[in-house]
Amino acid sequence: MRRAAPEINAGSMADIAFLLLIFFLVTTTMDVDSGITRRLPPPVDNPESVKIKERNVMNVLINSKNMLLVNGMPGDINTLKDIAKDFMLPHYPDNPSYPEVEEASNHLIGNYYASKGVISLKNDRGTSYDIYIQVQNELARAFNEIKEELAMDRFGTKLANLSKEKLEAINDAVPVRISEAEPENIGGGN
C-alpha cells in the first residue's frame, strides 16, 4: 500500500507573503513631485511698451559665469534674500530709495501698505540652471518671510496655521512679483 504524502506545513506561508509585501512597500517609491511653482506671463508683442518706474525695480542679473549683479553691484547668493526682503518690505512714509507704497485694505487683514516693487530677474543663455533655481529660491524666501511677518503681525500665528481664506488674503497682500525679462544675450553665453 502506498503511503499518503505527508501534508506540507503551510504555517510559514504567511511569513513569506509578509516578506514579499514588505519588499514591495519598501521598493516602490511614492515620489511626491515638488518644486518652485511659477506663472509664466502671457506672450507680449511689444516688450518695450511696459514701463515701470526705476525706483520700483530691483535688478538681478546672472551672467554666464554664474555671477550675480544686484542693482548694478556685484552680488552674492548669501545676501540676496536680505536685499530682496529689504527692498520689497513696504517702507512708510514714502522713501525715495525704496519702491512706492500704496494703502490697501482687505476685510480680513485690515489696512496695510502694499509695495509696488518688482524684482526683475535676467539671466544669460549660459547661466547654469542650478544657480538660476538658487536665485529663484532665495527670492521666494524673501517673499515668504514678508508673508510670514504679516501673518504674525495681523493674525498672530504662522502661515502654516492659517485658514485658506486668510492665506489667500496674505497672498493677495504680498504678491510674488518676480518679472523675468524677455530673453536676450547679455554677454558671455552662446
Add this chain to the structure above:
Amino acid sequence: MSKFKSSKTKGTPAISTSSLPDIIFMLLFFFMVTTQMRETSLRVKMKLPMATEIQKLEKKSLVSYIYIGPPINQALYGTESRIQLNDQYARVSDVPEFVATEREARNEADRNLMTTALKIHKDTKMGVVTDVKQELRKASAFRINYSTLKGAEKHSN
C-alpha cells in the same frame, strides 16, 4: 450525571491561521496594482537642484513632464543637454505639439489647471530652458513648476 457536561478542561480552541496567507496576498496584490510604475523611461540624466521654498504638485493627473538633461548614452548622443518629451528626444519646436497633445488628453474643465513640471538636470544651461519656457508661453501653458529636491544647497562662495 448531568446531560450538559461542560468540557472545562478543553480551553479556547486555537484560531485557524490558514487564511492568513490569503489576506496577506490580497494586500500584496492591492499594493502591486495600485502603486504606479514610472511610465516613461528616462533617457536623460536627472540630478535635480535643491531648494527650500517648495510646493507640492497637487493633482498628479494634471501634470505633464518635460525632462531636460545630458543624454544617458553620451557616446551616441553627446553631452549637450537634450529635451525629452514622453519617451524620446525632442527639439524645442516639438514642445507646442506636446502641450497640445497633453491638453487634448485632459478633461475640458481641467485644462486651464494643467501644470507643466520641468525636470531639469542642475548642470543644464539656461539657454535651452529659456527656449522651452518661451514655447510654453506661446502655447499658453502658463503654470510651470521647476522640480527640485527639498534641502538647502551649500553655498560655495
